[in-house]
Amino acid sequence: MMPDANGIALEARDLRKAFGGVHAVDGCSFAVPRGKICGLIGPNGSGKTTTFNLLTGLAQPDGGQVLHDGVDIAGLKPYRIFRRGITRTFQITRVFREMTVLENMLSVTGLAVPDRVARERAGELIALVNLTHLRGEYGGRLSYGQQKLLEFARALMTDPDVILLDEPAAGVNRTLLQQLLEQIHRLQETGKTILIVEHDMNVIMNHCERIFVMDYGVKIAEGPPSEIQGNERVIEAYFGRRQSGVVHAG
C-alpha cells in the first residue's frame, strides 16, 4: 500500500447514516493526516461513535466514502477493513470476558504469522501494558482499567496502520491514563495514525495535534487545539450547553 500523496491516512467524505428518521451522521467529512494523533469530539449524540462504526465497517453507510490510503473502503466487511490495518477499541470495554488475557490477544485473526510468533507478539504487548502477571486470568475478572489496556493491546496485535480509540480515558485512573497516553505517543513515533474520541478535554487538548468537532452528525470545526478552544461554533454547540446538560454528558 502506497501512502496517499497528501499524507492522508483515513478520510471520511460526506458520510451519511440514518437510523429511522434520525440522521446520526449527516454528511460528515474529515481527513486524518498520516502519523498524527487526532481527536474527534462533540456533544453526546453528535454521531462520533456512529462515525467510528462507519469507519470500521460495523455499520454500513447510507452514503459517502471512507478512504484509507486513497482507497474507498466504505461498506466493506469489518474483517476486511481490519485486515487493511484499521483497528479500534470500544467506548465500553469489550474484552472477551470468558477468555484469558492471552486468549483475548490470540483471538485476533488475520495474522499471517505462525502461532509461535503470534504468541510472542501477544506476550510483548501484554508486557507493554503491564498485564503480564494476569495473562492467564479471564478477561471478565480484570478491573475496568485493565480491560481498557487489554483492549488497547489487542488492537495492536496486527501492527495496524490506523488505530481508532473510543473514549480511552473513560473509567481509567490517572496513573493508568498516563501510561496509556505514553503508549499512544510511542505508537505515533513509529508512524501510526491515531484517532481518538474522548470527552476528557485534558486528553484531547494536550495530546491531539488536530481536532474535529461534530455536532448533529456534521463536522462544525476543525483545527489544532488552540483554535478549537476559541472557536465560537464549538463553544456554542458544546460548551454553551454546560449550564443545562453537561453533567449528564459522557
Place this chain on the structure above:
Amino acid sequence: MDDRAEMLGPEKAGRETAFSRPFADTAPAVAPAVGRRRGRGWMERSEVRSLYLLAAFLVAAYALPFVIGIRYGTVRWDAEWLGYLGTVVLSGFLQGGVYAMFAVGLTMIFGVMRIINAAHGEWVMMGAYLTWAAFFYLGVDPLLSLVFTLPIAFVFGMVVQKLLLNAVVGQPELTGLLVTFGLGLTMIYVAELIFTTDFRTIPYAPHSVQITDSIAVSQNKLISFTMALAISVGVYFLLKLTRIGKAIRATALNAEVAMVCGVNVGLIYLITTGIAASLAVAGGALVSIQFGFNPETGIIYTLQAFTIIILGGRGHYLGALIGGFMLAVLESLVSLMIPNGTAMVELAAYGLLIAVLLIRPGGLMGVKEG
C-alpha cells in the same frame, strides 16, 4: 473545559478506587480474591436460590423412579437386582457421552448464532441413515464410515448455513426455531421417501462385556462411548487451542468485537454449523449401532438435545456434557424401575425440560452472556 472533566471525575474516580488500583501493584492484591471463577462474576442471591431449587429437584427426580419402583415392587434390593441397577446406570452413563456429543453441536449453534436448531435430531437421524446405507450397500464398517460421513455432514451443515440460517442470524429466536423446524420436517419426509418408515438396525458388536460378576454392558455401548469421548475431546481442543477455535469462541462471546478483531464472522458461522452437523451425524452413527431407528426417531433426539442444553445451560460446552450424563442416567433409572418404563423414558426428558425451564431457565451453568 477543565471543570467538565472534573464534573465527570468523581463518578469515574469512585468506580476506579472500588475496582482497581494502579496496575503496577495489582498482582498480589487481585490474584487471591479472583481465584479461578471462570469470569462469571458473583452470583446474585436469586441465582443461588434457583440453583439450590434445581439441585433439589434433580435429587427428587432421581429418587422418584426408586419410590415408584418400591411401590410397584420392581425394586428388590437383592444382589441380582443391584447388578441390574449397576448395569443400567453404567450403560446410561455410556449413553450419556453420546448424547452429550451431539448436544454440544446444538449448544455451539446456539452459542455462536443464537439459533435454536430444531432439526438437530434429524441431523442425528441422517447420520444413522448414512451409516446404515454405507453398511448395507457398501459394506463399510459403521465406525470406519465416519471417515466419509463426517465430511459429508460438514458440507451439509455449511449448505444449511448458507441457504437457511444466514437469513435468520440476528432475527428473533422464534424465526430460527421455525426455519429449522421446517428443515427437520422436510428431512423426515425425504428420509421416508428414500428409506420408507421401516425400522432399521445395524448389527454391530452386540456381545456383552462382563465388568463385574453382575454388571455387564454391551460392546457397542463401550465403543460408542469411547468414540464420543474422543470426538468431544477433539472438539474441545479445537475450540480451546486452535486459532479457528478461538475465533469461534470470540464470535460466540461477542460477534461485533470479533469482527473488528479481524474474524470473518460469516466464515465462522459456516464452520460452526459444519462442526455441529458433523457432531450430530457422528452421534447418529453411534446410536445406529445400538438402537433401531426410522425417519421419525430424530424427534426424540431433538428433545433429548434440548433437554440436555437447557439443563446444562445454553451455550455451555461443559454444561452439555454434564446434562448429557444426567439425562441418560435418569432415563436408564426410569426404564429399569418404572413399569412400562421404556415408554416413560421420553416423559423423563419432557419432565426435566419443563421443570428446568420453570425453576431455573438458565440451567445449571446459566445462559452464556451474548
